[in-house]
Amino acid sequence: MRVLLVDPTGTLVSSIRPCLERAGCEVVVTGDVDPALGLVDAFMPDVVLVQHGLPSGTGFDVLSAVRSDPRCAGTGVVLVMEDGESAELLTPLDLGADDFLCAPFTPVELLARIQAVLRRRALVTPARVAEARLAAASVRRDPAGATLTDDTPVPAHPLPGPAPSPSTSPTPAGHGITLGAVLGGLGACSSHQADTDPAHDVAP
Secondary structure, three states, rough: EEEEOOOOHHHHHHHHHHHHHHHHEEEEEOOOOOHHHHHHHOOOOOOEEOOEEEEOOOHHHHHHHHHHOOOOOEEEEEEEEEEHHHOOOOHHHOOOOOOEEEEOOOOOHHHHHHHHHHHHOOOHHHHHHHHHHHHHHHEEEOOOOEEEEEOOOOOOOOOOOOOOOOOOOOOOOOOOOOOHHHHHHHHHHHHHHHHHHOOOEEEO
């Protein structure tokens, strides 16, 4: 299970990354819009956890890009917003976010939201994702922005699912972990967090 954290302050990384990795997730981190979009393209995360306030834009920029890319049909997006941004609370859902949280919140609550997103996104099967990607293949663009025709060879992006056999290519950490194992690991982390530091708030 692959998770992208877009966190310019490092607060989410320090509070949630250890639990995600102990649960078997492969986690990558960045702190701004453009690097995040590059990692979405290269990493194809299962979940994107993004702070709303970013140095060169907002979490909405990341959310909109993910939702406009048919290859990301199975990607869950959770936005983290400041308490003062409460007037915009409906906007994340309107734009297609799976969930959002307003700081301050506890790591336990954030883990619970991620678990819920993973369960819902599990209903988006690899076959549906493949269908969405094929539908987008008629009009494609290279990194320079030039339109590619249907017969233009371009590098293929891998479909979600089990990684290739180790006999053909190395398997990145976390790609072979089942959803059930990840959810079980996150549940154990949530219980541990609640037992050890139930009142600790995260305030990006």
